[in-house]
Amino acid sequence: MHALINRPVYMEQLISFREKQIIKVVTGIRRCGKSTLFDLYCEYLRKDGVGDDQIIRINLEDPDYFDIQDYMQLYNLVKDRLISDKMNYIFIDEVQTVPDFQKAVDGLFIKPNCDVYITGSNAYMLSGELATLLSGRYVEIKMLPLSFKEYISALEDDTDLQMKYQRYIQNGSFPYILQLSRRRDINAYLEGIYTSIVLKDIVARHRISDAGMLDSVIRFMFDNIGNLCSATNIANTMTSNGRKISAPTVENYLSALVDSFVLYRAGRYDVKGKQHLATGSKYYLSDIGLRYYLLGSKRADLGHILENIVYLELLRRGYEIYVGKVGSAEVDFIAINDEGEEYYQVAYTVNDADGKTLARELAPLESIKDHNPKYLITMDFVPLTSHNGIRQINALEWLLH
Numbered sequence: 001m002h003a004l005i006n007r008p009v010y011m012e013q014l015i016s017f018r019e020k021q022i023i024k025v026v027t028g029i030r031r032c033g034k035s036t037l038f039d040l041y042c043e044y045l046r047k048d049g050v051g052d053d054q055i056i057r058i059n060l061e062d063p064d065y066f067d068i069q070d071y072m073q074l075y076n077l078v079k080d081r082l083i084s085d086k087m088n089y090i091f092i093d094e095v096q097t098v099p100d101f102q103k104a105v106d107g108l109f110i111k112p113n114c115d116v117y118i119t120g121s122n123a124y125m126l127s128g129e130l131a132t133l134l135s136g137r138y139v140e141i142k143m144l145p146l147s148f149k150e151y152i153s154a155l156e157d158d159t160d161l162q163m164k165y166q167r168y169i170q171n172g173s174f175p176y177i178l179q180l181s182r183r184r185d186i187n188a189y190l191e192g193i194y195t196s197i198v199l200k201d202i203v204a205r206h207r208i209s210d211a212g213m214l215d216s217v218i219r220f221m222f223d224n225i226g227n228l229c230s231a232t233n234i235a236n237t238m239t240s241n242g243r244k245i246s247a248p249t250v251e252n253y254l255s256a257l258v259d260s261f262v263l264y265r266a267g268r269y270d271v272k273g274k275q276h277l278a279t280g281s282k283y284y285l286s287d288i289g290l291r292y293y294l295l296g297s298k299r300a301d302l303g304h305i306l307e308n309i310v311y312l313e314l315l316r317r318g319y320e321i322y323v324g325k326v327g328s329a330e331v332d333f334i335a336i337n338d339e340g341e342e343y344y345q346v347a348y349t350v351n352d353a354d355g356k357t358l359a360r361e362l363a364p365l366e367s368i369k370d371h372n373p374k375y376l377i378t379m380d381f382v383p384l385t386s387h388n389g390i391r392q393i394n395a396l397e398w399l400l401h
Contacts, residue, residue, distance in 0.1 A: 004040050005146065005154045005175050007033060009316060013141050014041050014117070019087060023109050023134060024117040025126065028143030029261035029286045030201070031193050033175045034119040035059060037143065038091045041117075045089060056081050059093035068098060075104035082114070092118045096125040102133045109137065122201055123259040145173035145287050147316055148309070148399040154178050161396050169305055170297065172289015190293035201260045206252065216243050217253045221263060221283055222291045226304035228268075228280045228323070228330075254283070261286050266311065269322035269334050271343075271368055282323050284311045302379075303348040306395055307332060310346050310377055313399055329364040343374045346395075351380050358387075365390050 010026070014037070017024050026034045042055055056078055058065060068074050074092075082088050090108055095101045095118040108114045120126075126140060146154070151168050152161075155178070171177050171186050174193065180186050198218070203211050220238060231251040238245050257263040264284045268277040285291055288305055314321050314335045324331030324343065333344040345365055350358040365374045366388065374390040377398055385392040 004036055004043075005033070005150060005178070007037055007040065007143075007150060009147075010037050010141060010143055011040060011044070015044065017139060019115050021137075023105060023138040024141060025138050026117070026119045026141045026143055027123060027126065027261070028119075028121065029145065030121045030197055031174045031176065032143050032145040032261075032286075034121070034143055035093050036175065038093070038117065038119070042089075042091070050089065051086070053083060054086050054088055056088060056090045057093075058091070060097045061094045071098055071100040071102075071104040074098050074101065075107050078104070078108055082111070084113070086113065088114050090114055090116045092116075094119060094121065096120045096122055101125075106133055106137075109134075121197075121261065122205070123261065124205070142315070144312055144316055146175055147173075147313060148396070151178070152400070165396060169288045169309070170292050172287045172292070174287060174289065177289065186289075187293055190289055194290060194293065197260050197262060202253075202256045206256045208253070208256070213243065213245060213249070214253055217245070217250060218257065218262075219294060221254075221257070222285060222294055223299060224283075225285050225291070225301075226282055226307045226332075228282055230280050262290075264311070264315065266321050266323050266333070268325055270325045271331065271334065272326060276322070277325060284308045286312070303346075306348055306377075306379065307346040309399070310344065310395065314344070324364070324368075326364050326367050329367055331364045331368070341370075341372045343368060343372060345374075345376045347376070347378050349380050350376070350378050350392075362387055362390060 014024060026037060028034055038057070042057070045055065046052070058077065060068060068077060078090055092105070095105065098104070105116060105118060109116050148165065148168055151173060152164055155164060172190060174189070176189065177186055180189060198211070198214065202208060202214065208214055216238065217234070220234060231247040231254065235245050235247040235250045238250075254263070254265075258265055262285070264286065266282045266284065268280055269275070270277055285308055288308060291305075292300070311321060311333065314333060319335035319337050319342075322334045322336070324334040331343050332346045335342045335344060343365055345361050347357065347361045350361055352358075361376055365376065368374065376387070376390055376392045377395050378392065379395050381394055382392060
């Protein structure tokens with residue numbers, strides 16, 4: 001049994017909502033560590049004096065529970081195990097596999113001695129009926145695979161940071177990967193994740209008839225992370241490359257990929273006009289290892305990969321993120337939280353002899369005249385530098401911050 005990797009950001013959220021009159025819903029891509037988070041949390045509860053009989057764990061993807069076909073069976077299964085005079089902590093994994101599961105969850109939630117936690121690896125579980133029935137009664141904890149900081153905390157070797165970063169992007173950030181060392185084992189594991197997401201979560205759920213075409217769209221998107229795109233231009237490009245597909249089909253596939261947390265979509269925001277723009281978005285990938293698995297390392301675009309890593313880190317830190325439009329220029333990210341807006345430009349390196357790359361990367365930030373914080377994040381190892389108030393930071397230091 002390997003030691004569990006600590007996930008402090010998510011643990012703090014679970015602990016802060018403990019016994020609060022609200023359903024805790026942990027969402028995220030398959031294998032990002034949702035069930036393990038529950039293991040860590042149950043360990044915490046036991047240390048705090050909670051008895052084993054008060055903890056009810058059900059993983060609906062475990063064959064032991066395959067006979068649970070409807071919400072009443074699920075409800076009765078849990079109800080029969082409740083202890084009447086104590087608080088019961090109920091954990092249900094992959095709850096979306098049971099039709100109308102929200103009725104069972106709601107039935108348990110309204111009991112005064114039930115503290116309910118559920119996970120799901122698809123965002124559709126929070127749409128439609130669930131949202132309606134449980135509206136205002138749940139909090140979503142959005143989980144991602146390991147951050148670079150979490151990844152490093154679990155490594156026991158003393159290779160330098162640069163090497164660790166290379167491994168992080170090539171092998172990927174799914175927690176179990178850390179237990180594998182051979183490339184072929186890592187690829188087999190990533191293939192398993194990819195196949196189960198595509199076949200179980202997307203093809204079956206969205207009744208997609210052409211799995212080959214879906215695979216082509218995924219490859220196209222993985223190859224174009226961080227590029228502005230729309231369903232129409234994706235369809236046109238693919239059609240001209242001999243894969244005839246319509247824009248509505250592309251749109252349908254993209255929604256399914258976002259719902260399964262394979263892709264994240266960043267919409268555009270006009271900084272000067274202070275408005276959201278309807279056209280064009282950028283898509284980022286929840287795990288770069290999947291990209292290496294599918295496309296190989298020949299197609300590695302280190303600048304866009306770093307941009308992807310920074311995007312995910314901003315998500316983890318609780319920001320809402322948009323691609324910024326400043327006149328005709330573009331800022332990689334506008335990150336918004338309760339404290340206001342911050343601007344980020346990401347480049348793999350700006351160290352060229354004539355300074356042109358640096359000038360090009362700074363230009364969009366310099367054209368924003370407000371006083372919000374502005375950052376240039378690169379892999380260059382430079383002492384903390386400021387360019388007219390724009391702070392240049394080394395990416396690895398920022399990720400470990």
